[in-house]
Every structure is written in C-alpha cells, then in structure tokens.
Amino acid sequence: MQSKNKSKTIKNLVTSEKSSLHPRNPHRFRYDFKQLIIACPDLSPFVSVNQYNSETIDFVNPEAVKMLNKAILKHFYHINLWDIPKNYLCPPIPGRADYIHYIADLLASCNNETIPKGKTVKILDIGVGANCIYPIIGTQAYDWQFLGSDIDSIAIKSAQNIISANKVLTGKIDCRLQTSTSNIFKGILSPDEIFDVSICNPPFHSSSEEATAGTQRKNKNLGLKDTNKLNFGGQNTELWCEGGEESFVRKIVLESKTIAKQCFWFTSLIAKKEHLPSIYHALRQAKATEVRTIEMAQGQKVSRIIAWTFLNPEQQKEWQEKRW
Structure with a gap:
C-alpha cells in the first residue's frame, strides 16, 4: 500500500511539471504558494483552494497577478521591491524566463557549449517596459549586464525605480529613453558600444482596435462579464504599433544592418x-549571414525566437575569443 501511494505521489509530481518550458527554467513546476507567501506575505489573501484541492490565485484579477509577480521575483530573483504604474504590463514571468534561458543557449552554441556569464556579457533589451523583467531575470540568472530602451518615459522611470530600489541590480542595468518612434537603435547606441545580444518582445497587435478585440475575445473565452478587463495590463505602446509584430520586427531587421558589427546576435520573439x-x-534582403529559429512553448501557447547575425564564422570566433 505504501509503495502504491509513493508511486501515485511521484506521478503527481511528474504531471505537475511544465515540460514545455526550458529545462533550466525554475518555473517548470506548480507554484509553491506556501513558499511564495513566506517570501511575500501580502500574497496570502489572494490564494485560495480550487475544485481540484490545489492552491491557486484568480488569474483574471490584476491585483492577484501583480502580487504573484512580486512574490515570484522576491523568492526566485531576490527582488525585494518591485512595482509598476497602474495599467502597465504585468508580464507572466515563466515565459519571460524562457526567452532568457534560450538566449543563454544561443550564446553557448558559439562558445564551445558553455554559457558565457558575468559582466562581460552585454544584452540590449528593446522595449524594456515599466516592469524591467528581462534584465531582472538575466542579471540574476547569469550575471549579465543590460541596457534597456523604451519610447515611454514613464516606463523608463519605473524601470529605473526598480533598479535603484534593489541592491542586487545596482550597476548591472542601464535604461535609456528612445525619443524617436521611427528608430530602434539610432539615438540609443553610441558608435563604440558593443552588445552580445539584442532581445525584443514586440507589440503584438497592429492597432488599438485589434488589441481591444483580442482582449474581449480572450475574456469571453474565459467567461468573464467584463470583456474589456486586462488582467496583465498593458499600455498602447506595449500592446500595439502600426503594422503590428511583423512590421516592428522588419524594422529591427532593417536597422540592425546599420550596426551589424556592434551586436553578435539580434533576436526577437515571434x-x-x-x-x-x-x-x-x-x-535575406539585409544579407544576414546566419538565421536561426528557436521554438518555444508555454502550455498550449507556441511562440518562437528568431535570431540573426551579420558576422561570418571567422568573425564569430574572434568575437568569442575576445569577449567570453
């Protein structure tokens, strides 16, 4: 009987694993709400037991989602103070962590399968947002240095507040305001700055109307009465841009050619x-020398990272030897 119960326990542990997430992602397993509440006691009022006798939160409640993020960031990433302005994007952290870990693999593939770590590795986050999530994960997981850019001054100020409020982030992340909506890199980078990777989570929708319709469709499927409710929030610049994701990434591709030797890998979520x-x-038009597509999945959602470089094999080897 004891052996049978043990087997059942092991099975439950296995099935609770989110095997679609990256193997190094610390969020592969169900949230341990007891541990998260120890890290962040303010999470406790939002936790309840569902019909399957498991602890959870109401994921359609923006305040509950935000408090969960605070707890995760404190428990896993040693971030004691984290907050974002009202109605700004509160991202699901497991998927954001996946992007960072796949970027680490990308760098390792050019470094004898060893992930380069430490302050010599510099990452550019295009659209860092008010939440500063990618730099937080990247600095704590691999001790990388980050530069975050954004066209929203409130987002930049929020990210800077998060950095200054947490000693573990001090000196590791810089933020710059992009004053031109027409440019990605121009106006942000100086000619002598070098980055190992640029990352981007581009605006998904092509218009405000499309973003609203997407929210309404999602909430209707969840059975919500308020179909306009944004549980993860999001400002216009975070959710949509003219031409949507496709146009935004094509703009990155076009402009990346102008700084071809300043960045090893350019990447974006698709x-x-x-x-x-x-x-x-x-x-192909930009004449990238190598293009890779990295598949990612979080539950039923499937996305991918597209990565490209203008460096030939000899230049890649030289970069690796000098910097890592």
Missing part, C-alpha cells in the same frame, strides 16, 4: 508563425 516568411525575406 508570436505568429505566419509572420515568419516576411521576416525571413527581410533578413
């Missing part, structure tokens, strides 16, 4: 696979 042919075409 949510819709139907956008890939157009982006591949843009990369």
